Amino acid sequence: MKGKAWIEALRLRTLPVSIAGVLAGTAIAIAYDNFNWKPALICLIFALVAQIVSNFANEYFDYKNHIDKKGRQGFRRGVTEGDISPDSMKRAMIILMAADCLLGLSLTYWGGYWLIAVGIAIVIAAFAYSAGPWPLSHHGLGDEAVIIFYGIVPVTLTAYLQCGDWTGGSMAAILGEMWKVALTVSLGVGLLGANVLMVNNIRDVRDDKKVNKRTKAVIFGIRTMRIAYIIFAYAGLSLIWFGMKEALNSWAWAGYVAVGIWFIPIIVALFKFNDYRLNKVLRYTALLLLITIIWTLFNAMINFDSLHANLAHLPF
Numbered sequence: 001m002k003g004k005a006w007i008e009a010l011r012l013r014t015l016p017v018s019i020a021g022v023l024a025g026t027a028i029a030i031a032y033d034n035f036n037w038k039p040a041l042i043c044l045i046f047a048l049v050a051q052i053v054s055n056f057a058n059e060y061f062d063y064k065n066h067i068d069k070k071g072r073q074g075f076r077r078g079v080t081e082g083d084i085s086p087d088s089m090k091r092a093m094i095i096l097m098a099a100d101c102l103l104g105l106s107l108t109y110w111g112g113y114w115l116i117a118v119g120i121a122i123v124i125a126a127f128a129y130s131a132g133p134w135p136l137s138h139h140g141l142g143d144e145a146v147i148i149f150y151g152i153v154p155v156t157l158t159a160y161l162q163c164g165d166w167t168g169g170s171m172a173a174i175l176g177e178m179w180k181v182a183l184t185v186s187l188g189v190g191l192l193g194a195n196v197l198m199v200n201n202i203r204d205v206r207d208d209k210k211v212n213k214r215t216k217a218v219i220f221g222i223r224t225m226r227i228a229y230i231i232f233a234y235a236g237l238s239l240i241w242f243g244m245k246e247a248l249n250s251w252a253w254a255g256y257v258a259v260g261i262w263f264i265p266i267i268v269a270l271f272k273f274n275d276y277r278l279n280k281v282l283r284y285t286a287l288l289l290l291i292t293i294i295w296t297l298f299n300a301m302i303n304f305d306s307l308h309a310n311l312a313h314l315p316f
Contacts, residue, residue, distance in 0.1 A: 005076070005078035005084050006078065006084065008075060008076050008078060009056060009059055009077075009079075009084065009089070010052055011055045011075065013075075013279075013282060013286060014051070014055070014196055014282070015051060015052075015286075016287060016289060016290035017051070017146075017150050017193040017196055017286055018047040018048050018051040018154065019044065019048065020189055020192075020193070020290050020292075021047060021151060021154030021155050021158070021186070021193070022040065022043045022044045022047050022155075022158045023044075023290075023293045023294065023297050024154075024158075024185050024186070024189050024240070024293045024296065024297075025040075025154060025156065025157065025158025025159040025186075026040045026158055026159075026297065027244065027247075027293065027297040028158075028159040028163075028178065028181055028182050028185060028244070028247075028300075029159050029162035029163055030297070030301055030304065031171065031175060031181075031244065031247035031300045031303075032163050032168040032169060032171040032172075032178055033169070033170075034162045034163040034164065034169070035162060036110070036161075038110075039107060039111075039158075039161040039162055040158060040162060042104075042106055043107070043157070043158045045103060046100055046103050046107070047154050049096055049100040050100055050126055052096060053093055053096050053097045053126050054126040054127075054129055054130075056092060056093040057093055057127050057130050057131060058129060058137070059077055059079050059080075059089060060079060060086060060090055060093060060130075061130040061131040061135070062077075063079040063086060063089075065135075066211065067211050067213055075279065097123065097126070101123065104119045104122075105119070110161045110162075111157070111160065111161050115157075118153070122149060125145060125148075125149050128145075129142065129145055137213070137215065138212075138213050138214060138215075139214055140214050140215060140216045140218075140219050142197050142201070142215060142216075143194045143198065146190065146194045146197050147187070147190030147191065147193070147194050148190065150189070150190060150193040151186045151187060151189040151190020151191070151194075152186040152190055153186075154186075155182055155185055155186035156179070156182040156183060156186050160178075160179075160182070165178075166178055166182075167179070168181075175246045180243075181243050182243075183243075184239055184242060184243030185239065185240050185244060185296075187236075187239050188235070188236040188238070188239030188240035188241075188243065189236070189240065189289070189293065190236075191232040191233075191236035192232065192233065192237070192240075192285075192288070193289060195232045195233055195236070195285050195289075196282055196285050196286045196289070198216070198225050198228065198229050198232070199229070199270065199278050199281050199282040199285055200278075200282055201217040202217050202222050202225050202226070202274055202278060203274065203276065203278040203279070204217075205217045205222055205274065216228075226267075226270055226271055229267065229270060230267055233260075233263050233267070234260060236289075237256050237260055237292060240256070240293070240296060241253060241256045244296055244299075244300065247299075247300050247303060248299040248300065248303055249299055249303050252295070252296075252299040252303075255292075255295040255299070256295070259288055259291060262288060263288065266281055266284050266285065266288070269281050
């Protein structure tokens, strides 16, 4: 049972969110002819471990602060249910964070020592989400945290660490400056990632009200969050396509339309349920984000030769 409890604590269904951010940044680096697998792989491992640490911290501190109760909606919480001891969870959380910090330090080789400040901000955010005197997730700021630390930060930094600067070099003549593309795509990734949290909070709204955990679903109501989900879903898809459209094939739009259609039954289910049955909606929301980015990455790769042919015809 303990092994299963630890696997559940990883919250595997949500991990596509951190994977998507790094893959999106890598797609941008490929478009700008700057793919470098070493910082890309380190960013991927760092992002995954950071999300796992945040998940562990959420479970540990919500237990310590009496936010989680036995039998809550959603996925089983090992510490609250007695499957994992609080000390074991705390120890795992600290060890993983320390290891992730050491791994993150290696990225200074490609990006410089200013990345240490970014790493500190990521560590603070991982714990501030659930811990401290003013946890972000308890005051309706979880969505903003996701947009920043699962969208803007991983996408832009992964692209930067591979490109070496914010312009994108010679390919900027075709695609525009890299930072503009990265920022646009990162906002799209962040919005789609925030939808995963939104589903989680809609599902847990009754339990959260009982313990005065003021998520946006508690503050604004379920109906408002359902509408926000639709806006975030299609705005996110549009931003990713718009940011990368110059680097993609002319027919790449069809993939984004297909994902948009796939969202329809998920939205129907979101409007129909508000209990544990939303676990499936949460899983598919995270999966569609990952599928969108894999499609983007694939198109950036196969359109690479075409981009270089266009670059060769520029008059400089």
